[in-house]
Amino acid sequence: xxxxxxxxLSIVIFICVTAFYLAPLAIPNLPEWWAKNRLKLGLDLRGxxxxxxxxxxxxxxxxxxxxxxDQNIKIIRERIDQFGVxxxxxxxxxxxxxxxxxxxxxxxEAAENLIKQxxxxxxxxxxxxxxxxxxxxxxxxxxxxxxxxxxxLAELDKKDKSILADKADSVKAGSGVFSSLxxxxxxxxxxxxxxVRLIQDLLADSLFQQAVPMGYQLALDKADTESARAxxxxxxxxxxxxxxxxxxxxxxxxxxxxxxxxxxxxxxPYISIEMKREGSxxxxxxxxxxxxxxxxxVLDGVVYSAPNIQERISGGRAQITxxxxxxxxxxxxxxxxxxxxxxxxxxxxxxxxxxxxxSDSIRSGSMAGIIGxxxxxxxxxxxxxxxxxxxxxxxVFNVGFILAMLTAFGATLTLPGIxxxxxxxxxxxxxxxxxxxxxxxxxxxxxxxxxAVDAGYKRAVITVWDANLTTxxxxxxxYYFGTGPIxxxxxxxxIGIIGSMFCAIVFVxxxxxxxxxTGTSKKLSI
Amino acid sequence: xxxxxxxxxxxxxIRYYAYAVSIILILxxxxxxxxxxxxxxxxxxxxxxxxxNLKAKDxxxxxxxxxxxxxxxxxxxxxxxxxxxVGPEEDxxxxxxxxxxxxxxxxxxxxxxxxxxxxxxxxxxxxxxxxLGKDVIEEIYEVGPKVGGExxxxxxxxxxxxxxxxxxxxxxxxxxxxxxxxIVALFHDVFIIVGIFALTGKEVTVQIIAALLTIVGxxxxxxxxxxxxxxxxxxxxxxEPVAEVFNRSINQTLxxxxxxxxxxxxxxxALYFFGGSVLHDFAFAMCLGIIxxxxxxxxxxxxxxxxxxxxxxxxxxxxxxLTKRK
Numbered sequence: 001x002x003x004x005x006x007x008x009l010s011i012v013i014f015i016c017v018t019a020f021y022l023a024p025l026a027i028p029n030l031p032e033w034w035a036k037n038r039l040k041l042g043l044d045l046r047g048x049x050x051x052x053x054x055x056x057x058x059x060x061x062x063x064x065x066x067x068x069x070d071q072n073i074k075i076i077r078e079r080i081d082q083f084g085v086x087x088x089x090x091x092x093x094x095x096x097x098x099x100x101x102x103x104x105x106x107x108x109e110a111a112e113n114l115i116k117q118x119x120x121x122x123x124x125x126x127x128x129x130x131x132x133x134x135x136x137x138x139x140x141x142x143x144x145x146x147x148x149x150x151x152x153l154a155e156l157d158k159k160d161k162s163i164l165a166d167k168a169d170s171v172k173a174g175s176g177v178f179s180s181l182x183x184x185x186x187x188x189x190x191x192x193x194x195x196v197r198l199i200q201d202l203l204a205d206s207l208f209q210q211a212v213p214m215g216y217q218l219a220l221d222k223a224d225t226e227s228a229r230a231x232x233x234x235x236x237x238x239x240x241x242x243x244x245x246x247x248x249x250x251x252x253x254x255x256x257x258x259x260x261x262x263x264x265x266x267x268x269p270y271i272s273i274e275m276k277r278e279g280s281x282x283x284x285x286x287x288x289x290x291x292x293x294x295x296x297x298v299l300d301g302v303v304y305s306a307p308n309i310q311e312r313i314s315g316g317r318a319q320i321t322x323x324x325x326x327x328x329x330x331x332x333x334x335x336x337x338x339x340x341x342x343x344x345x346x347x348x349x350x351x352x353x354x355x356x357x358x359s360d361s362i363r364s365g366s367m368a369g370i371i372g373x374x375x376x377x378x379x380x381x382x383x384x385x386x387x388x389x390x391x392x393x394x395x396v397f398n399v400g401f402i403l404a405m406l407t408a409f410g411a412t413l414t415l416p417g418i419x420x421x422x423x424x425x426x427x428x429x430x431x432x433x434x435x436x437x438x439x440x441x442x443x444x445x446x447x448x449x450x451x452a453v454d455a456g457y458k459r460a461v462i463t464v465w466d467a468n469l470t471t472x473x474x475x476x477x478x479y480y481f482g483t484g485p486i487x488x489x490x491x492x493x494x495i496g497i498i499g500s501m502f503c504a505i506v507f508v509x510x511x512x513x514x515x516x517x518t519g520t521s522k523k524l525s526i
Numbered sequence: 527x528x529x530x531x532x533x534x535x536x537x538x539x540i541r542y543y544a545y546a547v548s549i550i551l552i553l554x555x556x557x558x559x560x561x562x563x564x565x566x567x568x569x570x571x572x573x574x575x576x577x578x579n580l581k582a583k584d585x586x587x588x589x590x591x592x593x594x595x596x597x598x599x600x601x602x603x604x605x606x607x608x609x610x611x612v613g614p615e616e617d618x619x620x621x622x623x624x625x626x627x628x629x630x631x632x633x634x635x636x637x638x639x640x641x642x643x644x645x646x647x648x649x650x651x652x653x654x655x656x657x658l659g660k661d662v663i664e665e666i667y668e669v670g671p672k673v674g675g676e677x678x679x680x681x682x683x684x685x686x687x688x689x690x691x692x693x694x695x696x697x698x699x700x701x702x703x704x705x706x707x708x709i710v711a712l713f714h715d716v717f718i719i720v721g722i723f724a725l726t727g728k729e730v731t732v733q734i735i736a737a738l739l740t741i742v743g744x745x746x747x748x749x750x751x752x753x754x755x756x757x758x759x760x761x762x763x764x765x766e767p768v769a770e771v772f773n774r775s776i777n778q779t780l781x782x783x784x785x786x787x788x789x790x791x792x793x794x795x796a797l798y799f800f801g802g803s804v805l806h807d808f809a810f811a812m813c814l815g816i817i818x819x820x821x822x823x824x825x826x827x828x829x830x831x832x833x834x835x836x837x838x839x840x841x842x843x844x845x846x847x848l849t850k851r852k
Binding site for chain 1 (some may be wrong): 528529577638641642647657659660663665666667668669671672673679681684687691692695696733738739740742743744746747748750751753754755758778779782783785786788789790791792793794795796797799800801802804806809812
């Protein structure tokens with residue numbers, strides 16, 4: 001046995017660590033604790049969806065705001081779990097942002113809606129007839145007095161007036177600025193599809209909300225997914241909340257039988273809800289006091305259905321029927337069960353990557369990597385002969401080491417990360433080149449292989465340190481200030497630098513000392 | 527085998543030609559920046575980028591023309607949409623980009639939904655029989671105005687901080703003039719590449735910023751290897767004129783400079799040709815960076831040190847302060 005050397009020990013550790021973290025990629029059926037250390041692929045490589053959400057805490061007190069983000073994360077996590085996504089990642093970013101990553105999801109729209117929905121459930125009484133008309137008249141009056149605040153309506157008003165001069169429009173409900181957008185339907189007001197977006201924007205506008213008289217609220221009904229371009233209904237509601245999501249105990253999707261006499265549920269999915277004890281009492285009182293009126297079920301300001309109250313309902317059971325598909329009904333049940341978000345959230349950036357693109361990227365990325373690797377290996381072999389071979393041999397370990405370290409840090413491999421790794425291959429041999437060139441110079445001066453290697457290393461190592469430390473600074477800054485994929489890139493770069501320095505200074509040196517320069521060999525193949 | 531063994535190229539002597547070349551390149555880039563500006567990707571400007579496959583399953587449907595898609599988007603409220611083919615025309619894969627130019631026309635969080643709706647209603651022939659999520663959408667990025675602005679500041683900040691830290695490191699290891707000139711050479715590299723991006727109108731994405739930072743790391747690496755040799759040679763040849771010592775050092779490290787540039791360029795070229803469309807521009811920037819980084823290490827950084835030194839240390843012929851043994 002040779003005598004102990006730190007260099008030898010560090011190489012053994014280097015190889016063991018690399019083997020430990022790479023084993024799960026190569027060997028199936030490893031024990032659970034071992035196999036779970038697997039290199040994760042980034043969303044850009046496996047496809048999926050990433051949403052960055054911002055929590056709007058402006059309406060909460062500072063103390064509530066702090067808890068709201070965490071509470072929201074909990075609710076979003078529950079929703080996603082119930083939706084069924086493998087390995088989702090939900091993280092808090094900074095003060096009030098949430099990053100949600102859903103690998104492998106292809107039903108993007110549903111997933112996004114499920115996450116961002118506040119799911120504020122409210123039961124409100126519908127106002128109809130003369131009272132409703134009066135509300136619209138007031139809205140008209142308030143708007144025409146402040147027309148300058150509503151540029152879109154002002155524009156419309158101008159256009160309308162010029163048309164009206166030619167022919168009287170008999171279909172429209174009123175001549176007011178706002179009411180000209182709606183026409184009276186059988187019970188409520190109807191909105192033409194072309195005006196729906198305008199009305200939606202108005203309803204979300206806080207200035208417009210001020211134009212609606214106190215105690216009332218306007219709301220559109222839910223769009224029908226099957227006929228997206230159909231006209232919509234505008235309800236006038238009393239703004240008092242009779243019952244809210246907090247009174248809800250459980251929501252469940254059910255299917256009406258095809259023989260059901262109720263056309264609203266026949267052969268269609270609906271949600272049956274069960275109320276808490278307090279809620280059932282409230283529900284009973286509301287239905288008793290308002291028999292004959294209609295009760296709107298409003299979720300996030302959209303009326304899902306507005307059934308007639310036929311009689312007093314005790315027992316706290318109700319149904320939400322409406323125009324939804326079975327998947328919509330499922331999602332609705334999830335959001336009702338998980339409760340409403342504490343503060344509204346808004347997606348501020350979304351990325352969707354199709355699965356095909358991801359696998360294409362992996363394929364072309366590894367292709368480029370292999371070609372680059374072969375080119376570099378070939379060059380080193382030709383140029384430095386045996387020493388080149390040693391550098392190549394070590395380079396393979398270096399690449400393995402980068403992959404192993406990425407696994408160890410729980411980093412995800414992204415496309416820029418792969419690019420960083422490929423470039424590292426090119427740069428990794430730099431330390432070797434520096435050292436070898438120096439050794440050649442020393443040999444030219446007539447030194448023996450052993451003293452040439454010693455002197456060459458002694459001088460070149462200073463340069464290697466100086467040159468690589470500065471690059472390491474760049475990588476560190478990149479990591480610190482970068483986000484997402486850029487961070488992955490910085491980590492790969494830093495690991496690559498450390499790995500290649502170790503390989504050139506320790507690994508290659510050991511091989512040279514142990515196997516190449518034995519005894520008093522006169523020649524060095526370099 | 528040896529490349530450029532015992533080279534003796536008068537790099538220091540021809541430095542003014544090199545400066546001229548650099549200034550021309552920088553001026554050209556500056557012109558590009560002023561005339562074209564930079565084509566910031568939606569990561570920075572905010573907006574929506576959607577890559578969609580609109581190849582009809584039914585072979586009897588005529589392939590979708592780019593003009594048709596453009597006019598459909600135009601008539602549905604997106605006249606500013608930029609549309610390009612991705613890959614060969616017969617694949618009918620389109621990249622649709624909508625950038626919000628001002629905060630007034632900011633892209634809202636459901637712009638992508640609207641675009642998909644427009645495609646679904648107007649181009650139903652082309653998506654019939656396909657799953658929207660799996661077969662049509664290849665990728666969609668939507669970046670809100672807030673995030674875009676933040677990212678641009680963060681990227682600028684990251685580059686600035688890393689440059690400052692490098693000056694400090696080189697100052698500590700060498701001398702202040704060396705540190706500053708190394709950074710001048712870096713600015714030179716980054717500026718030329720940014721200029722080329724402005725001239726060609728290529729998009730500046732987050733990946734390009736990463737490439738620029740890698741170039742910064744690579745180029746400084748190259749420069750320091752030469753500086754290191756200069757520091758060493760100044761101690762050995764204490765009586766020789768500075769310019770000669772510098773020239774010798776550059777020549778001594780030339781082989782290493784060329785070989786490292788070569789191997790790195792090999793991998794960057796592999797990325798460029800085989801890395802796929804997503805990495806194409808990244809690899810392009812890297813190739814440029816390696817070329818100009820190497821160029822500036824040889825021709826710009828150390829030569830500038832000579833010139834600056836001549837101004838600041840008129841009375842001395844040698845760099846005494848660096849010839850001391852550390």
